Amino acid sequence: MIFVNLPVADVAASTAFYEAIGMVKNEKFSNAQASAMNWSDTIHFMLLDHAFYATFTDKKIIDAKTSSGMLIALSLDSRTDVDAITQAAVTAGGTELHDPEDMGFMYSRAFADPDGHGFGPFWMDPAAAENGPEHMADAAA
Structure with missing residues (x-):
């Protein structure tokens, strides 16, 4: 399986976006800090608020709008x-x-x-x- 972790500014807004493009939220692995979005049985996107994403890396979170x-x-x-x-x-x-x-x-x-x-x-x-x-x-x- 592949899990793509993405830092997002607003978990709820990002969840709505990903649902609109056809992904399905997995409630079992979602909370206020993160939404688990299923693209397929083997590919999943984890939408993580910046504070939660930062617990996985010491690197600066880029602004994906400019970098x-x-x-x-x-x-x-x-x-x-x-x-x-x-x-x-x-x-x-x-x-x-x-x-x-x-x-x-x-x-x-x-x-x-x-x-x-x-x-x-x-x-x-x-x-x-x-x-x-x-x-x-x-x-x-």
């Missing part, structure tokens, strides 16, 4: 799903980071949550996912 610590790519089943999660994110208070990118074999968008954490939802053609994109095979030959 980048990571970008989280989320594989989806279709282009329509990529568009839907991006629209849901913007509607729920997130920010679209750039125009859609269509590479033929892969389609992606990007958004930031209200705290500035970057997400890149994408769809990849199953054949390209298995064999690699054609232009990569041409370069290797």
Whole structure:
């Protein structure tokens, strides 16, 4: 399993945002300091208020609106799903980071949550996912 821990300014507001983009809150592992949000059976996002997040590290918590610590790519089943999660994110208070990118074999968008954490939802053609994109095979030959 993967647990992505994200520092957030407002746990309740962040929880509402993540629910709006399709995640499900796990009440068993949530309280006023943290919300456990399930993306899938194996991928979970822990939304931690800054004070609680700080108990896990001695490092300064960055302002994700002005600095980048990571970008989280989320594989989806279709282009329509990529568009839907991006629209849901913007509607729920997130920010679209750039125009859609269509590479033929892969389609992606990007958004930031209200705290500035970057997400890149994408769809990849199953054949390209298995064999690699054609232009990569041409370069290797």
